[in-house]
Amino acid sequence: MNEPKACCHGAGQPSGAMATDPVCGMTVDRHTAKQHVEHAGRTYYFCGQRCSDKFMAEPSAWLEGRATPPAAPGTIYTCPMHPEIQQAGPGDCPLCGMALEPMLPGEDAGDGGEVRAMARRFWLLVALTLPVFLLAMGPQLFGWRLPAPWDRVTGWVEAVLGTAVVLWGGAPFFKRGWNSLNPWRPNMYTLIGLGTGVAWLYSAVAFLQPGIFPASFRDLHGQVGVYFETAAVIVALVTLGDFLELRARRRTGAALKALLGLAPKTAHRLAGDGSEIDVPLADVRAGDSLRIRPGEKVPVDGVVLDGESHVDESMLTGEPMPVSKAKGEPVTGGTVNQDGALTMRAEKVGGETMLAQIVALVAKAQRSRAPLQRVADRVAAWFVPAVFACAVLAFAGWAWLGPDPKLAHALIAAVSVLIIACPCALGLATPISIMVASGRGAQNGVLFKDASSIEALRDIDTLVLDKTGTLTEGKPALTGLLPLGDLPRERLLLLAAALERPSEHPLARAIVDALDGETPPPVEAFRTLTGRGVQGRVEGRTVALGNARLLDELGINADDKAAQQAETLRGDGATVMFLAVDGVLAGLIAVADRIKPDTAKAIAALHADGLRLVMLTGDNATTAGAVARRLGIDEVHADVTPADKASVVTTLKSEGRRVAMAGDGINDAPALAAADVGIAMGGGTDVAMESAQVTLIKGDLGAIARARSLSRATVRNIRQNLFFAFVYNAVGVPLAAGALYPVLGITLSPMVAALAMSLSSVSVVSNALRLRKARL
Numbered sequence: 001m002n003e004p005k006a007c008c009h010g011a012g013q014p015s016g017a018m019a020t021d022p023v024c025g026m027t028v029d030r031h032t033a034k035q036h037v038e039h040a041g042r043t044y045y046f047c048g049q050r051c052s053d054k055f056m057a058e059p060s061a062w063l064e065g066r067a068t069p070p071a072a073p074g075t076i077y078t079c080p081m082h083p084e085i086q087q088a089g090p091g092d093c094p095l096c097g098m099a100l101e102p103m104l105p106g107e108d109a110g111d112g113g114e115v116r117a118m119a120r121r122f123w124l125l126v127a128l129t130l131p132v133f134l135l136a137m138g139p140q141l142f143g144w145r146l147p148a149p150w151d152r153v154t155g156w157v158e159a160v161l162g163t164a165v166v167l168w169g170g171a172p173f174f175k176r177g178w179n180s181l182n183p184w185r186p187n188m189y190t191l192i193g194l195g196t197g198v199a200w201l202y203s204a205v206a207f208l209q210p211g212i213f214p215a216s217f218r219d220l221h222g223q224v225g226v227y228f229e230t231a232a233v234i235v236a237l238v239t240l241g242d243f244l245e246l247r248a249r250r251r252t253g254a255a256l257k258a259l260l261g262l263a264p265k266t267a268h269r270l271a272g273d274g275s276e277i278d279v280p281l282a283d284v285r286a287g288d289s290l291r292i293r294p295g296e297k298v299p300v301d302g303v304v305l306d307g308e309s310h311v312d313e314s315m316l317t318g319e320p321m322p323v324s325k326a327k328g329e330p331v332t333g334g335t336v337n338q339d340g341a342l343t344m345r346a347e348k349v350g351g352e353t354m355l356a357q358i359v360a361l362v363a364k365a366q367r368s369r370a371p372l373q374r375v376a377d378r379v380a381a382w383f384v385p386a387v388f389a390c391a392v393l394a395f396a397g398w399a400w401l402g403p404d405p406k407l408a409h410a411l412i413a414a415v416s417v418l419i420i421a422c423p424c425a426l427g428l429a430t431p432i433s434i435m436v437a438s439g440r441g442a443q444n445g446v447l448f449k450d451a452s453s454i455e456a457l458r459d460i461d462t463l464v465l466d467k468t469g470t471l472t473e474g475k476p477a478l479t480g481l482l483p484l485g486d487l488p489r490e491r492l493l494l495l496a497a498a499l500e501r502p503s504e505h506p507l508a509r510a511i512v513d514a515l516d517g518e519t520p521p522p523v524e525a526f527r528t529l530t531g532r533g534v535q536g537r538v539e540g541r542t543v544a545l546g547n548a549r550l551l552d553e554l555g556i557n558a559d560d561k562a563a564q565q566a567e568t569l570r571g572d573g574a575t576v577m578f579l580a581v582d583g584v585l586a587g588l589i590a591v592a593d594r595i596k597p598d599t600a601k602a603i604a605a606l607h608a609d610g611l612r613l614v615m616l617t618g619d620n621a622t623t624a625g626a627v628a629r630r631l632g633i634d635e636v637h638a639d640v641t642p643a644d645k646a647s648v649v650t651t652l653k654s655e656g657r658r659v660a661m662a663g664d665g666i667n668d669a670p671a672l673a674a675a676d677v678g679i680a681m682g683g684g685t686d687v688a689m690e691s692a693q694v695t696l697i698k699g700d701l702g703a704i705a706r707a708r709s710l711s712r713a714t715v716r717n718i719r720q721n722l723f724f725a726f727v728y729n730a731v732g733v734p735l736a737a738g739a740l741y742p743v744l745g746i747t748l749s750p751m752v753a754a755l756a757m758s759l760s761s762v763s764v765v766s767n768a769l770r771l772r773k774a775r776l
Contacts, residue, residue, distance in 0.1 A: 019033070019044075019045040021045065021046050021051050022044055022055060023046065023051035023052075023054050023055050028045050028046065030045055033045040033046060035051070035052035036052075037052055037055060037056060037059075039055075039059050040059075076088060076102070077089060077090050077091065077100035077101060077102055078100060078101065078102075079093035079095065079100055085100070087100065092175070092176050092179060094179060094180070094183075094185055095185055114246065115243075115246060115247055118239075118242065118243045118246055119243060121169070121239060122236070122239045122240055122243050124169075125165055125169045125232075125235065125236040125239055126236055128161050128164055128165050128169075128232070129161075129162075129165050129229075129232040129233055129235075129236045131157065131158075131161055132157075132158050132161045132162045132165070132228055132229045132232050133229045133232070133233060135154045135157060135158045135229075136158055136226075136228065136229035137229065155207060155226075158226070158228050158229065159203070159204070159207050159226070159228055161228075161232070162200070162203070162228025162229065162231060162232045163200070163204070163228070165231070165232040165235050165236065166196055166197075166200045166228075166231045166232060166235055167200075169232075169235045169236065169239060170192075170193070170196055170231075170235040170238075173189050173192045173193050173196070173235070173238060174193045174197065176189035176193070177189040177190045177192065177193025177194065178193070186384035186385070186388075190384060192234070192238055192418075194418055195234065195415045195418035196231045196234050196235055198411070198414075198415060198418075199227045199230050199231040199234075199411075199415050200227075200228065200231040202226075202227065202411060203226035203227045203228045203231065206226050207226050207228075210223070227411075227412070227415075230412075230415070262297070262334035262355055263281060263297065263299065263333055263334050263353075263355055264281060264296065264297040264299050265280065265281055266278050266279060266280055266281060266299075267279055267280075267281055267284050267288075267290050267299035267300070268290060268291040268292070268293070269283075269284065269288050269289070269290055270288075270289040270290065270291055270343070276291060281299055281300070282350070284299060284300055284346055284349050285346065285349060286346055286347055286348070286349055287345065287346065288345070288346045289305065289343060289344070289345055289346075290302070290343070290344050290345075290346055291341065291342070291343055291344075292309075292331075292337045292341065292342045292343075292344060293337070293341055294309070294337060294338060294339055294340060294341060295336070295337065295338070296336070296337055297333075297334060297335065297336050297337070298311065298331045298332060298333050298334065298335045298336070298337060298344070299333055299346075300333040300346045300347075300348060300349045300353055301330070301331070301332050301333050301346075301347055301348035301349075301352070301353045301354055302330070302331055302344045302345050302346045302347045302348070303328060303329065303330050303331070303344060303345055303347060304325050304326060304327050304328060304329050304330075304331060304342055304343070304344050305327065305343045305344055305345050306327060306342070306343040307326075307327075307340055307341050307342040307343055308324070308325065308326045308327075308340050308342075309324075309325050309337055309338060309339055309340030309341070309342050310323065310324055310325065310338045310339055310340070311323050311325050311331060311335050311336065311337055311338065312335060312336040312338060313332065313335045325342065331344055332353075332354050332355070333348075333353045333354065333355050334353075334354075334355045383421075383729075387417065387418065387421040387733070388418075390417050390421070390733055390737060391414040391415075391417040391418050392414070393737070394410070394413040394414050394416075394417050394736070394737040394738065395410040395411065395413060395414040396410070397410075397413075397737070397738070398410035398412075398413045398414075398738060402738075402741075409747070412747065413736065413737055413738050413747070416736035416737075416747075416748050417733055417736045417737050420729075420732040420733060420735070420736040420748070420756055421729055421732065421733050421736070429718060429721035429722045429724070429725050429764055430451075430718050430721070430722070432721070432764060432765055432768040433714055433717045433718045433721060433768045433771065434451045434454060434714070434718075435768075436768050436769060436771040436772060437454055437710055437713075437714040437717075437771050438454070439772075440710060440771055440772055440774070440776075441454075441707065441710055442697075444703065444706055444707075444710070444776060445682075445696060445697045445698045445700060445703050445706075446694060446695075446696060446697070446703050446706065446707045446710070447694065447695040447696075447697060448693070448694055448707075449692070449693045449694065449695070450693060452693070453677050453693035453694050454710070454711055454714050454715075455711065455714070455715055455718075456658075456676055456677050456693075456711075457660065457677050457694070457707055457708050457711040458708060458711035458712045458715055459658045459676075460611065460658045460659070460660040460676065460677060460708070461610070461611065461612060461657055461658050462611065462612045462613075462614060462652055462657040462658065462659045462660070463606060463611045463612070463613050463614070463659075463660050463661075463662065463704070464614045464615075464616060464645075464648065464649055464652070464659060464660070464661045464662070464671065464675065465613060465614065465615050465616070465633070465661075465662050465663075465701075466615075466616055466617065466645075466661075466662065466663035466664065466668050466671075467615055467616070467617035467619060467624060467627060468593060468617065468618075468619065469663075469664040469681060469699075470662055470663055470664055470681055470699075470701070471595060471596065471599050471615070471627060471631065471701075472593040472594060472595050472596060472599075472627070473593060473594050473595075473596055474593065474664070475510075475593065476507055476509075476510040476575070476591045476592065476593055477510050477513070477514070477591065477592070477593070477594045478493075478510050478511055478513075478514035478589070478590070478591055479572075479574055479590050479591065479592045479594060480569060480574065480588070480589070480590035481493055481496075481587060481588070481589050481590070482565060482569075482587055482588040482589075482590075483586070483587045484562055484585055484586060484587050484588065485581075485584060485585070485586045485587070487581065487586050487587070489587075492579060492581075492586060492587045492589075493511075493514060493515065494515070494518075494520055494521070495538050495539075495541070495543050495579070495581060496511050496543075496545055496579055496589060497511050497512045497514070497515050497520040498520035498521050498522070498523050498536075498538040498539075498543075499523055499526070499534055499535075499536050499538060499543050499544075499545050500512055500534065500545065501520055501523065502523065502526055503528070503534060507575060507577070507591050508534075510591045511589065511591065520538075521538055521539050522538075523536040523537065523538050523543075524536060524537040524538075525537045529546065529550060529553075532546045532547060532549045532550040532553065533545050533546015533547060533550040533577065534546065535550075541581055541582055542581070542582050542583065543579070543580070543581055544556075544579075544580045545577055545578070545579050545580075545589070546577060546578065547577065547578065548578065550578065551578050551580065551585070554580065554583070555583075556578075556580050556583060556584070556585055557585070558578065558585055562578075562585060562588065565588060566578075566588055569588065569590040570622060571622065571626055572590075572592070572626050572630075573592050573593075573622070573623040573624075573625075573626030573627050573630075574590035574591060574592040575590070575591050575592065576588055576589070576590055577589045577590075577591070592623075595627065595630065595631065596701075598700060598701070598702060599631060599701060600630075600631055601702065602700070602701035602702040602704070602705070603631045603632060603633070603701070604632075605702060605705045606701070606704060606705055607632065609705050609708060612634050612635070612657075613632075613633050613634050613635070614633070614634065614635040614636075614637070614648070614652070615627070615628055615633045615635070615636050615637070616637050616640055616644075616645045616648060616671070617636075617637070617638055617639075617640065618638075618639065618640055618641065619638060619639075620638060620639060621636075621638040621639060623638075624636050624638035625638070643670065645661075645663075645668065645670065645671035646670035646671045646673075646674045648671070649661055649671045649674045649675050650674055653674075653675075653676065658676050659675045659676050659677075660675055660676060660677040660678070660679055660704075661674070661675035661677075661678050661679065661692075662679040662680075662681065662696075662701065662704065663678075663679075663680065663681070663692075664680065664681035664699070668680075672692045677693050677694060678692035678693050678694065679692055679693075679694045679695075679696060679704060680692035680694070680695045680696070681695075681696055681699040682695055682696050682697040682698055682699045694707060706776040709774075709775070709776045710771075710774065710776055713771060713774040713776075714771060717767060717768060717770065717771055720767055721764045721767055721768065724760065724763055724764055724767065725760065725764065728756075728760045732756055732760075735748050736748045
């Protein structure tokens, strides 16, 4: 009898009779597995023929860490440095020449294949370049010269290996450089391709036909110098720079991978006859009935059809307490079912799930362009033509004024200028910081929709806050029960809960919930008195609960002391109800939307951060004032409509303030969109999150202070990167052109220029990665 297959959530290999399919990750029974394959002396088990075929086609890739599957047809690719560039399928960016990557990672997206391929390519280039370098530099470094015919043999070795490195290893650079010329969009690969191409072509002609060169190209020994080693070393170093950049981008994607890892790989789908089959998550459709066993993750967003359990929703709320789930209640993909089996109906699948939307927000923010990027873009527009001009001037200057051989020195200077001025550091300065900051924000419960919000948040001086759901819990709860007679508090609560149990009013739910699961006694002769309250008999006693009008109707007097106590409770923002037992006023019950436990601490931190706090609410002025006094809010606007909220934000902006708005409801959407930075609470509506530029996953106001700290650190990091890039080029270009030669007699070799160019990119990437450890 076949045991049902289950998704393996653990990291290790199942023991005993179970094994893990290395392709899809499902757990299969070794005895009943449909397919098994012998490879390298070991047996691997598969759930079906498709997985077996994939494994046999490339076993090493799956065993080394899950091969990266090809992107689905129609996948949109974009440039990590120029997100406005988008196309269907892979390719190169026409602006900067960098390889495009998918806008959104797939659930099976891996990083090992591309990074490993780039690493293998680099080390192969090193193996080919090292002999070329040693053969070319040996005479200069060690003073030895090989006798004929070995000098010609080593020359051929140098030429063949150098040509292989340039034409094979540099092929991607030449292709990107050529593409940048039509239309005219020169970039760093234009400079690299031109510099290495000129050096190689000159060397090839000089090696094969040295007799065609004039005396000005010959050294003291009458030889025409070749620069195969220069071109080869440049290609190897640029490849190293590309590898480091690729690895850095993959490291910044760790936040996305962690989020994607929250979803299971398979789901248990129920057929019409009640049978169960395991299917990949991608095959789940809206309307499917799914089974979730205890300890498994909820596969997609949906609603419970049958069963009761507790679900760990900490990935959404940050709260460690599991949430009770029963028939008709919603569940979210990626959360963990705990102690009971559930049957659910899938409602949102694929890119519609909340988890997928969070991933999309992070991915979009990582590729968006900060306003500071415009500085780099403006510089890049004239940078490449200016470098061409500097290279031409350097060539002309050395050819006219330089030492013999003049043209050889002129060529070296021009190639050095082209190589050292490669604008990769300038282009990376902003995007790499934004990518790291977006990932760091996601790890701390803050999702940035775009790069401009990361930069703008640091300049905010006024924070506008919605009350309900942002400062408060968003649902009424029992906040006070004041006995006025002989009956104790516990007895009064039991009587009130018994009376309110048949009611569906939110205030009634708050009183019943205050029993913490205790079952109240039954109520008899229950009546709802519209606009006044409820009445009935509980355990033989006549009980009434409602407002002052109900007391007047029943002929029950509330003395001045009781009236004063009720007014005090109202002043604290509570709704007050009078509880009468057997015709006598027995107590006061206060119900309010309680302030979140961490709100006061967050407000204090925001005040300490220099922000002016403004509260907007559609609630009455008394309740709003009470909340504002308790929290120390600077300014309050009560009884406002959604349009009024947006108007308040617009007025504050017209006064010259930089305004952020934090809210969670549909009624907050206009104000969120009107603010300089809209901040949505994670537990709020989809409309609010779509209208905002920042989302607080846990709904924690304290995250705003952390987000502002991250914003300041990011902008500071970007400015440091731009400074490095500008200073590097301002110093490097004159040095490469030969500025030190008249003073110190020193010239900059193209190899040194290539090394300096790669180190500039490494410095920018390394500086950006420091954001991962910035104090927030």
